[in-house]
Amino acid sequence: MRLDSPHGSALSPADALCPGRLRCARHRCRLHGGGITRHAQHRRHQSGKSSVKYKAAVRDRGYRLISVYSFNEELLEKRWPRHADGDDVSLYARDADGVLEQLEPYRADVRAVLSANDSSVGLADHLAHALGLPGNCVELAYARNHKNAMRQVAERAGLRIPRYRSVTSIEDIPAAAREVGFPAIAKHTSGGGSYGATLLADEGVLTGLHRLETFDHFREPVRAWLWNSTSVAGRSR
Structure with a gap:
């Protein structure tokens, strides 16, 4: 599961928290997501290419990808109309409760929560905690982005x-x-x-x-x- 802006990222260092899970059966999911920052046009272009590579790498490791987009959906569609390309599931929510509600049909299959950028670190912490998955301590989640x-x-x-x-x-x-x-x-x-x-x-x-x-x-x-x-x-x- 990936908490994402359309800015992708290389595979997160969080992979190291649970390397055994990288060999899960193909139906397992990774949750990844977050917010979006404004960048110059060339940065947007590079971010889009990075996201494509990230999503391909997830599949190569035997996962499906659930991307969570916590940015204003109207502006998201305007600036990155193809942000969901390559997602198996795309969710749109601004807080942990909203994500968990939409995630319910897939919850049992989620094996990792990764933040795509600094804006979504706190959200990733709360989700990992709620799902019983490896992550940073939730007590300091607010301080990581405030x-x-x-x-x-x-x-x-x-x-x-x-x-x-x-x-x-x-x-x-x-x-x-x-x-x-x-x-x-x-x-x-x-x-x-x-x-x-x-x-x-x-x-x-x-x-x-x-x-x-x-x-x-x-x-x-x-x-x-x-x-x-x-x-x-x-x-x-």
Whole structure:
């Protein structure tokens, strides 16, 4: 089962979690899926080719492929009209409950859950947990794709991280910027693929904050931004 954008990927390192399953009978399924990030046209072209190769590799290993698309379906059809080419089953859902409901007829045959990109990592964690399959611990699923929570987890673990502040409106960014310092990066607290991330070199750029992306790569309104220093203990990151 593949949690997918139409961006395919090479076979995931998650394969290593359960190598014996690669020899399953042909009727077994892999679940793969996730969200979609916006890329330049040539990246879209390359992603499409990668997806085709991924799907072929799944079949070569004796699996059927269930792809889950968690992106806005209307935009998905507009940008990647052939995204479902090569799927044995295509599902469309934005959360774990929605996926599990649609997955019910195939649930007993699912043998692995793979994330196609960073946006779907948390969803993959929840699905693997619900299906009793190998995966990352579900307790930290939210932090894997929410930058503010990710930094809080790292801080509690005693790791060095860049200075940061989380704000809920663009109007709050200047105060956070002056506290954290420059250069810095403004980014959405959720999402992936670096979509909406902006490098801000000095205070002069604060006059252009109206140009920040206010919708994420799912075309949902951005509810929080992270203002993040570019260094840890003086070293560039």
